[in-house]
Amino acid sequence: MSSLLIRDGVLVDPAAGLERPGHLLVRDGVIAAIDPRGAAADRVVDAAGALVLPGFVDMHVHLREPGFEHKETIATGLLAAVRGGFTAVAPMPNTQPVCDSPQVYKLVLDRAAAVRLAHVHPIAAITTGSRGTELADLARLAALGCRAFSNDGQPVEDAATMLRAMEVVRRLGGVVIDHCEDKTLSRGGAMHAGPEAERWGVTGQSPLAEEVHIARDVLLAEAADCRLHIAHLSTARGLELVRWARRRGVAVTAEAAPHHFCLSTADMPGPDPNYKMNPPLRPPADRDALVGGLAAGDIDVIATDHAPHADAEKARGFQDAPPGVIGLETAVPLIMDRLYHTGRMGIGQIALACAVLPARILGAPARSLQPGAAAHLTLIDPDRPTVIARDGFASRSRNTPFEGWRLRGAVRATIVDGEVRYHIN
Ligand SMILES: [Zn+2]
Ligand SMILES: [Zn+2]
Numbered sequence: 001m002s003s004l005l006i007r008d009g010v011l012v013d014p015a016a017g018l019e020r021p022g023h024l025l026v027r028d029g030v031i032a033a034i035d036p037r038g039a040a041a042d043r044v045v046d047a048a049g050a051l052v053l054p055g056f057v058d059m060h061v062h063l064r065e066p067g068f069e070h071k072e073t074i075a076t077g078l079l080a081a082v083r084g085g086f087t088a089v090a091p092m093p094n095t096q097p098v099c100d101s102p103q104v105y106k107l108v109l110d111r112a113a114a115v116r117l118a119h120v121h122p123i124a125a126i127t128t129g130s131r132g133t134e135l136a137d138l139a140r141l142a143a144l145g146c147r148a149f150s151n152d153g154q155p156v157e158d159a160a161t162m163l164r165a166m167e168v169v170r171r172l173g174g175v176v177i178d179h180c181e182d183k184t185l186s187r188g189g190a191m192h193a194g195p196e197a198e199r200w201g202v203t204g205q206s207p208l209a210e211e212v213h214i215a216r217d218v219l220l221a222e223a224a225d226c227r228l229h230i231a232h233l234s235t236a237r238g239l240e241l242v243r244w245a246r247r248r249g250v251a252v253t254a255e256a257a258p259h260h261f262c263l264s265t266a267d268m269p270g271p272d273p274n275y276k277m278n279p280p281l282r283p284p285a286d287r288d289a290l291v292g293g294l295a296a297g298d299i300d301v302i303a304t305d306h307a308p309h310a311d312a313e314k315a316r317g318f319q320d321a322p323p324g325v326i327g328l329e330t331a332v333p334l335i336m337d338r339l340y341h342t343g344r345m346g347i348g349q350i351a352l353a354c355a356v357l358p359a360r361i362l363g364a365p366a367r368s369l370q371p372g373a374a375a376h377l378t379l380i381d382p383d384r385p386t387v388i389a390r391d392g393f394a395s396r397s398r399n400t401p402f403e404g405w406r407l408r409g410a411v412r413a414t415i416v417d418g419e420v421r422y423h424i425n
Pocket of ligand 1: 152153179231232278279
């Protein structure tokens with residue numbers, strides 16, 4: 001028997017309508033009581049001034065192992081996760097080899113279990129090698145517990161193949177996670193097509209590439225009666241399509257990434273590869289629409305799309321650098337500063353978007369403060385200042401556009417299975 005008392009925090013549990021000061025007792029990895037009588041425990045965490053939230057789940061990350069360990073490893077990625085307040089992450093399958101088989105799926109699970117930091121819920125590829133032709137053995141992956149399937153950066157181009165995949169995923173009780181990009185329209189564009197791209201001589205990518213793909217796949221999901229989750233939604237019109245599909249009763253959810261709701265093309269200092277991601281940063285009106293969508297609950301989830309790349313890879317110049325930015329260790333301060341302190345989202349809404357809903361969509365254990373729930377918890381200091389500094393990251397990579405940002409809000413502790421896996425000094 002081991003016990004942990006989290007004392008004097010503000011307990012936040014949106015599913016239970018809870019938001020008030022209190023104490024939480026954890027015993028053997030499980031929430032035992034809210035406001036327990038008596039205060040004896042093996043370990044006490046002082047949560048005075050902190051918010052005690054259901055454990056955050058980042059449902060869109062790239063851990064790069066196996067195959068690209070110079071960018072990130074499961075160990076460094078999961079250390080970045082717990083330092084960023086995340087109790088679980090869902091890594092995308094674009095590793096080498098691709099996570100399209102029980103062997104690779106189990107390898108990721110085993111290495112993560114050995115690290116004992118955050119949990120992982122690997123996302124498996126929809127098609128073998130993410131090539132878009134043959135379906136992967138989705139049933140065998142599901143038998144191992146996999147419920148989320150995605151080709152992330154290599155979206156399934158053939159509509160009939162996607163429809164067939166959705167029919168299988170529906171029978172397996174899973175969800176298709178969709179990187180929406182019609183490659184015949186994006187044509188390798190390195191940033192949003194607009195005046196900045198023209199000025200800097202960078203190839204532009206039309207937002208139509210994302211929007212056409214969203215439109216196609218909400219219709220396919222309706223036909224297949226399959227759950228569909230739109231990854232890294234970035235445009236106002238894409239959000240309109242999600243709203244339209246929901247009104248029709250399509251089981252579609254969506255996520256937005258901090259870089260898309262904090263930055264726009266207007267923030268780009270020039271063709272700096274740390275501002276290159278896919279989908280690209282959009283004009284300010286799209287960024288504002290994403291904030292509105294999060295505030296309204298039409299965008300269900302905040303996910304980082306943590307995409308580490310080595311400095312040398314990002315140094316190839318804007319056109320040739322790989323897209324993506326790291327996000328695990330910058331998300332919480334950005335969310336608190338840009339959404340909470342601005343009054344756009346209440347803390348209960350943030351707990352839904354960062355913990356409750358991503359866990360539910362992935363089929364992961366419920367994030368809750370109620371007795372009986374697994375003790376996965378994120379403690380946040382809402383007012384503690386954070387300065388984003390590339391030298392302070394646990395991630396193996398440093399590619400962030402937020403270097404030097406001063407933000408209000410910081411992770412105080414991350415608790416997984418009732419164990420304190422990260423705590424500020
Ligand atoms: Zn993607
Ligand atoms: Zn991604």
